[in-house]
Amino acid sequence: xxxxxxxxxxxxxxxxxxxxxxxxxxxxxxxxxxxxxxxxxxxxxxxxxxxxxxxxxxxxxxxxxxxxxxxxxxxxxxxxxxxxxxxxxxxxxxxxxxxxxxxxxxxxxxxxxxxxxxxxxxxxxxxxxxxxxxxxxxxxxxxxxxxxxxxxxxxxxxxxxxxxxxxxxxxxxxxxxxxxxxxxxxxxxxxxxxxxxxxxxxxxxxxxxxxxxxxxxxxxxxxxxxxxxxxxxxxxxxxxxxxxxxxxxxxxxxxxxxxxx
Numbered sequence: 438x439x440x441x442x443x444x445x446x447x448x449x450x451x452x453x454x455x456x457x458x459x460x461x462x463x464x465x466x467x468x469x470x471x472x473x474x475x476x477x478x479x480x481x482x483x484x485x486x487x488x489x490x491x492x493x494x495x496x497x498x499x500x501x502x503x504x505x506x507x508x509x510x511x512x513x514x515x516x517x518x519x520x521x522x523x524x525x526x527x528x529x530x531x532x533x534x535x536x537x538x539x540x541x542x543x544x545x546x547x548x549x550x551x552x553x554x555x556x557x558x559x560x561x562x563x564x565x566x567x568x569x570x571x572x573x574x575x576x577x578x579x580x581x582x583x584x585x586x587x588x589x590x591x592x593x594x595x596x597x598x599x600x601x602x603x604x605x606x607x608x609x610x611x612x613x614x615x616x617x618x619x620x621x622x623x624x625x626x627x628x629x630x631x632x633x634x635x636x637x638x639x640x641x642x643x644x645x646x647x648x649x650x651x652x653x654x655x656x657x658x659x660x661x662x663x664x665x666x667x668x669x670x671x672x673x674x675x676x677x678x679x680x681x682x683x684x685x686x687x688x689x690x691x692x693x694x695x696x697x698x
Contacts, residue, residue: 467507470497471527474512475604479629479690480533492690496550497531499682500657503673516581516603519544522660529670530658533623535583537652545661548671549654549698550683555584555645556624558612558631560638565619567643571595577608577617584621587650592621612639621645625691654698 476482481491501508536546557567576596578585683696
């Protein structure tokens with residue numbers, strides 16, 4: 438082999454080594470955003486083409502653009518989403534997770550991007566002024582949520598039974614099937630639920646007060662110690678709120694502005 442060919446192959450080999458070394462770094466730049474694998478409209482749900490969309494999916498895109506990162510929506514079981522974060526299966530949690538003292542002990546959070554309380558939903562024909570009229574009723578809530586915590590803390594001695602479900606849609610279906618009397622869930626999600634054709638016989642009966650169980654608002658969860666990323670994400674949240682992007686998406690999905698903590 439001539440000296441020129443040796444130099445050429447040596448240069449190509451070096452270039453390939455550089456490209457090979459840079460590929461994992463590029464992949465690492467993609468942030469895997471964990472959302473609950475079960476649809477939670479209008480926050481997260483599947484479009485007709487099978488892709489995930491919704492308020493939080495579009496807001497995540499806007500936030501990722503602000504911090505100049507590629508992001509990938511990664512559906513994850515709600516009950517296992519914090520372990521998935523801490524075991525590096527996902528990089529962020531952005532699925533209507535409230536910032537609570539208990540969660541803050543195992544993960545970190547950004548500043549909140551919205552705040553909401555709980556709503557009680559029941560049949561329109563039911564005379565119900567919660568919580569005082571909940572006596573003897575069967576109440577459905579989703580497991581591992583602030584609403585389940587609130588129900589255990591404040592309603593255990595009021596209602597006849599608290600039924601815990603893995604998924605919110607299971608709660609909704611059991612209400613419409615008559616297997617429970619009342620739902621306690623996120624106010625904004627329930628406002629969407631009662632607008633559905635199949636739920637036209639149901640309405641929001643009342644709201645919970647602000648309560649420590651609901652935490653400080655809804656934020657993005659991330660692993661402890663990622664201070665620089667936490668700062669960038671919080672700055673991006675304030676940016677999309679201040680420039681109206683969050684409000685525009687909020688109006689699109691909720692017909693109201695829910696943005697802010």
